Amino acid sequence: MAEFLQQLLNGLSLGAIYALIALGYTMVYGVLRFINFAHSDVFMVGSFIGYYAGKLVPENTIWGGLIVLVISMVGCAILGMTIERLAYRPLRGAATLNVLIAAIGVSLLLEYSGQVFFGAAPRTFPALFPSINFSVGGLVLSTNQLLVIVVTTLLMVALQFIVHRTKIGTAMRAVSLNPKAAQLVGINIDVVISFTFALGSALAAAGGILYALNYPSIDPLMGVMPGLKAFVAAVLGGIGNIPGAALGGLILGVVETFVNGSQWSTYKDAIAFAILIIIMLFRPAGLLGKFTIEKV
């Protein structure tokens, strides 16, 4: 029983990381109906900014960690806006496929310029926050794992609030519904889309820092696998739906952990993706997604 609960806890903390990355995917998709494949590489840049900024503040202090988190989120927000301005805006109005291919291009550009600038060898991420292990009745949880769960929950709630309760959120939803009509009623869609990218990239940066705190070996290709898993999580929960991304992430994390702890650990990715296929067969829009008929 203790083993089962510990595995569940391990799964939830892994799932929370997937959920955090998935939030960024799902939000950009919700507004622009396009999958930003460069998201997982902004996540990587976020952890590298954290790596360099982490050298400037004392290790193991809460304020130092928070400063690094903020620097990285701001840095990635700027990066996200730049990517949108240079790569996606010129393609606005073109077929969705063109933008998708551009996104893959940006993703590869970031990965391999990362290898040039940061080097391809793994780096050791500094211990930014003080880390303590809690042990309750045989269950162990580190503060870093707890931090992921707390930050993911907070950011999910904040995102839900921004999208549904604020003026800019209303504008985001209006753009998502119909960009032309939104423009006609006086919404500056450039600003709204830039904001969406800034927000999504800041989330990716937060994800990058928290991921690196838990798995302190970072390299320019570190985003590929978690990015893929988070994408699956977003689709699983219903892409475009914020609570859905969190749910998808948690399901994926828990399933993966239980498979990993069993004798079939070799098949963990196969099983995770098989679950995706099964869910897609029965609920094509994902667990919490609304099925809409696309007009051709």
Added chain:
Amino acid sequence: MNRVRLFAALLAGAALLPAAHAIEPIKIGEIEPLTGKEAAFGQSAHKGIVMAVEEINARGGVLGRPLVIVTEDNQSRPGDSATIAKKLIARDKVVAILSGATSSGCLEIAPICQTARIPFLATTATNPEVTEKRNYVFRVCFIDPFQGAVLAKFARDTLKAKRVALLTSVSSSYSVGLSKVFRERFIASGGEIAVEQKYGEGDKDFRAQLTAIRAAAPDVIATTGNYTEGALICKQARELGLTGPIIAGDGWEAPELIEIGGAAVNGSYYCSHYSSESTAPEVQAFVKKFRAHYTETPDSMAPLASDGLTVLAEAIARAGTTESAKLRDALAATKNFPGITGRTTIDEQRNASKPAVILAVKDGHTQFLQSIEP
């Protein structure tokens, strides 16, 4: 993407010779994981080789010709080593290939060199399959059946372990092979494998496997993978409250192990090829030269690679030619060659039998614990 670096230490010297007598250098191919998650192995091996080449060339080269190393990076990626080996043979026309890549990488290179009849010398690949049934493939290090036996004996006799948990990287030939031998030898010596868990190369979360291991309450955890995963395994094991010793093979021989793992690696042990603390004069001379060159202390990969190159250079000198069949025979006849990591004798299976050392990690440093003869 692959950077080609030509290290022609003596080319400058050769340029001084009259142009009409331009001596053609001897080209040797080198395949290393210079980047990626096994970068520490390749970087260290490359430094060892560069130093050995400079030394040989300073003495006038081999057969009166300078040595030139054509270095290629396999980026620690599966598949790249094979492509590079073909390129080195077909385009660069190297006379032999050296590699400090892992067993998985060397298993890609070996069949290509065998088909092309180009001698291949693996400097650190320990999986026995690398040299099996291939008479052009050699190695200058011990093999996993020996290393696994050493680890099993160490766990049983020194650590007095009765129940061991075994954690294997299923996508690494090295790890799978080493685990197999360890399992057999440990059970044969009266021990018990309490639980076996697996992971894949590049994984970062091992909490699930370690939680299952914790439930089995083993005395010792044996893990047979490489350093990147090893450091994270130690970290997460300690976080989950597993305080017992963790033991590993020579895949842990990299400074990154302690850099990434920090205090969590303390209290673990691994098997390796040599210790820089050894008092043997050739080791001390090498460590001194290496420090003067690179301002760091060499781990096992550098002296092994350096020995590999000198063994090859000596074989070329004995063969009197770089013609591949004769060079192969000369390599196979290597006997009692004095190197930094002990005497190299190539046996009938084209392996070298060398002593192994057990290193302990204490207070963020490795310490020499014991040396075990084959």
